[in-house]
Amino acid sequence: MDQQKVDILISSSVWDPRPWVEGLSKSSWVGNVHVWPTEADLSNVEALFVWKPLADGVIDRLPNIKWISSLGAGVDHLMTDSQIPRHISITRIVDPFLARDMTNYVIMGLMMHQRSMLSHMKHQKSKIWERITYKPLKVGVMGLGALGRHLSEKLVSLGFEVFGYSRTRKTLDGVTCYDETNRNTFLSQTEVLVNLLPVTPQTTDILDASLFQKLTKGAFLINVARGNHLVENDLMEALDSEHLSGALLDVFRDEPLPINNLLWEHPKVTITPHVASVTTPSSAIALLLDNLKRLRGKEPLLHTVDIRKGY
Amino acid sequence: MDQQKVDILISSSVWDPRPWVEGLSKSSWVGNVHVWPTEADLSNVEALFVWKPLADGVIDRLPNIKWISSLGAGVDHLMTDSQIPRHISITRIVDPFLARDMTNYVIMGLMMHQRSMLSHMKHQKSKIWERITYKPLKVGVMGLGALGRHLSEKLVSLGFEVFGYSRTRKTLDGVTCYDETNRNTFLSQTEVLVNLLPVTPQTTDILDASLFQKLTKGAFLINVARGNHLVENDLMEALDSEHLSGALLDVFRDEPLPINNLLWEHPKVTITPHVASVTTPSSAIALLLDNLKRLRGKEPLLHTVDIRKGY
Numbered sequence: 001m002d003q004q005k006v007d008i009l010i011s012s013s014v015w016d017p018r019p020w021v022e023g024l025s026k027s028s029w030v031g032n033v034h035v036w037p038t039e040a041d042l043s044n045v046e047a048l049f050v051w052k053p054l055a056d057g058v059i060d061r062l063p064n065i066k067w068i069s070s071l072g073a074g075v076d077h078l079m080t081d082s083q084i085p086r087h088i089s090i091t092r093i094v095d096p097f098l099a100r101d102m103t104n105y106v107i108m109g110l111m112m113h114q115r116s117m118l119s120h121m122k123h124q125k126s127k128i129w130e131r132i133t134y135k136p137l138k139v140g141v142m143g144l145g146a147l148g149r150h151l152s153e154k155l156v157s158l159g160f161e162v163f164g165y166s167r168t169r170k171t172l173d174g175v176t177c178y179d180e181t182n183r184n185t186f187l188s189q190t191e192v193l194v195n196l197l198p199v200t201p202q203t204t205d206i207l208d209a210s211l212f213q214k215l216t217k218g219a220f221l222i223n224v225a226r227g228n229h230l231v232e233n234d235l236m237e238a239l240d241s242e243h244l245s246g247a248l249l250d251v252f253r254d255e256p257l258p259i260n261n262l263l264w265e266h267p268k269v270t271i272t273p274h275v276a277s278v279t280t281p282s283s284a285i286a287l288l289l290d291n292l293k294r295l296r297g298k299e300p301l302l303h304t305v306d307i308r309k310g311y
Numbered sequence: 312m313d314q315q316k317v318d319i320l321i322s323s324s325v326w327d328p329r330p331w332v333e334g335l336s337k338s339s340w341v342g343n344v345h346v347w348p349t350e351a352d353l354s355n356v357e358a359l360f361v362w363k364p365l366a367d368g369v370i371d372r373l374p375n376i377k378w379i380s381s382l383g384a385g386v387d388h389l390m391t392d393s394q395i396p397r398h399i400s401i402t403r404i405v406d407p408f409l410a411r412d413m414t415n416y417v418i419m420g421l422m423m424h425q426r427s428m429l430s431h432m433k434h435q436k437s438k439i440w441e442r443i444t445y446k447p448l449k450v451g452v453m454g455l456g457a458l459g460r461h462l463s464e465k466l467v468s469l470g471f472e473v474f475g476y477s478r479t480r481k482t483l484d485g486v487t488c489y490d491e492t493n494r495n496t497f498l499s500q501t502e503v504l505v506n507l508l509p510v511t512p513q514t515t516d517i518l519d520a521s522l523f524q525k526l527t528k529g530a531f532l533i534n535v536a537r538g539n540h541l542v543e544n545d546l547m548e549a550l551d552s553e554h555l556s557g558a559l560l561d562v563f564r565d566e567p568l569p570i571n572n573l574l575w576e577h578p579k580v581t582i583t584p585h586v587a588s589v590t591t592p593s594s595a596i597a598l599l600l601d602n603l604k605r606l607r608g609k610e611p612l613l614h615t616v617d618i619r620k621g622y
Contacts, residue, residue, distance in 0.1 A: 097470075100469065100470040101445075103469070104418070104422050104425075104469055104470070105422065105426060107415070107418055107419070107422065107469075108418070108419055108422035108423060108426065108428070111415050111416065111418065111419035112419060112423070112428075114415075115416060115419065115583070115586065117419070117423075117583075120581075120582070120583050120584070120586075121432075121581065123584075124575060124581070124582045127568075127570050127575045127576075129566075129567035129568055129584045130584060131584045131585065131586050131589075132586065133589070134412075134586070134589075154468065154469060157465065157468060158411065158414070158415055158418075158465060159408075159411040159415070255440075256440035257440055259438050264435060264438045265438075270431075270432065270435070271431070271435045272426070272428075272431045273431070273434075273440045273441060273442045274442065275426065275431075275442050275443065275445070278442075278444070278445075
């Protein structure tokens with residue numbers, strides 16, 4: 001049987017599509033690789049690879065579309081897109097390096113908090129030698145998907161006391177796990193809260209005043225999931241009232257973070273520009289090609305998304 | 312046989328001795344706990360616990376001394392002390408939490424470098440959203456004692472490529488190990504150099520211009536061992552010539568770091584005041600009491616120091 005190559009369309013509104021085109025084109029399974037916007041005839045395209053948001057009118061040009069993949073771990077941009085017919089398979093990138101990079105970024109933020117690095121850096125400017133004591137921290141990880149599980153496991157191995165929260169109860173070695181029925185117990189023990197939840201209607205705005213109030217006084221927030229999880233004003237109020245001691249934020253409702261957003265100059269907030277974990281084309285392409293062979297072989301695709309759950 | 316209690320003298324010139332006195336006094340194996348300086352009769356003291364430096368004249372007051380322990384991991388302050396008779400057993404604290412805290416501090420420094428945190432924090436002040444790319448880093452760990460081995464193992468588990476160096480070749484899972492005969496090969500591959508060597512006559516001033524020159528261009532230095540390892544001016548020259556990209560320093564020749572030391576205001580140097588890993592009395596006391604029982608039972612002490620090697 002002759003192997004029929006798969007034509008691909010890439011729609012990436014933020015990232016440079018060139019490394020993706022080059023990497024994919026090297027495979028003998030790949031036919032034409034188109035980049036949106038294009039005037040070309042797209043009627044043979046079976047696979048659409050998207051980084052957000054999906055431009056309007058793309059789907060209308062793809063009568064033969066069988067499979068859509070996000071180019072990152074997130075699929076919220078595809079879940080809420082009414083253009084996409086519900087029968088199309090949607091997958092995402094579950095990249096082992098994504099978990100590694102996310103985990104290591106969170107550990108950095110956790111340690112910068114534990115070791116009072118902002119204070120030490122301020123002291124250095126004034127040539128002040130002041131040994132600040134530190135203590136072990138209880139870390140609460142919200143969201144125990146691939147990223148949250150990887151993080152929890154590594155934190156345990158580094159000697160942190162770890163609590164995990166997910167909608168339905170999970171079991172993880174060395175981690176005390178909670179679910180919706182006992183979320184308050186989870187929060188009341190948490191000294192550093194790491195948000196790695198998926199974005200769903202249920203988790204939007206979940207990081208709000210009422211949740212912050214349930215955390216230990218002096219708790220620290222690390223948000224590396226999505227900006228939509230966080231009610232920014234509630235965070236600033238919790239910081240100003242000294243109920244929370246600080247926050248490391250990598251994701252925001254509007255990105256780039258608008259210049260007039262008050263988070264920029266809040267003294268207890270550290271901002272990074274959505275760099276906690278970035279898919280590198282080379283590692284993601286290997287995963288896309290694996291699924292492409294499965295598509296052609298009529299095998300089940302890997303890392304598909306459950307539309308009902310939204311992740 | 313009636314259990315004879317052990318009298319102890321604590322000589323701690325920097326730290327508050329009270330938590331040590333309180334913790335040790337709770338044990339039924341401990342007799343009188345004296346704190347230097349004191350007028351008391353010390354002729355029954357068999358154990359001396361020291362944090363550096365050992366005050367002059369202490370040893371002369373202890374005719375019955377049998378065992379000296381450092382209150383930290385370092386023993387360089389005892390090795391070079393001519394007061395101490397060579398037949399006395401010298402031990403140090405090998406505290407599992409010391410290794411944990413040291414490892415986690417180094418990971419923080421490594422990640423802050425990989426993720427350009429100083430740049431991100433500068434950008435935040437100017438409200439600049441600039442995504443800086445990062446790449447995997449090759450980490451070279453100098454010194455493969457208890458701390459270096461613990462660090463190397465955790466770095467491998469977090470996905471770093473790790474090279475190890477020690478005077479005599481060690482074997483560590485997942486770590487490419489080098490010794491004196493091929494140190495240059497070790498250095499030439501190293502992008503982040505972590506110093507965890509013991510202080511000996513051979514390692515004093517080891518971090519000098521000639522060593523820096525052998526590192527990859529753009530390499531980063533993390534010194535968490537001792538200030539005497541580092542030739543400060545050579546480091547500043549290597550930074551100014553852009554051969555090295557930065558340094559995180561926790562230890563210094565003179566501590567507290569004098570106000571006129573140029574490291575304080577070097578833009579590529581981050582300074583912390585010897586806080587990478589601090590022995591907590593509660594964890595160290597358990598180890599001291601274990602050795603105290605061994606002393607009384609005439610069993611070999613744990614974590615003794617080899618005077619010839621100096622560590």
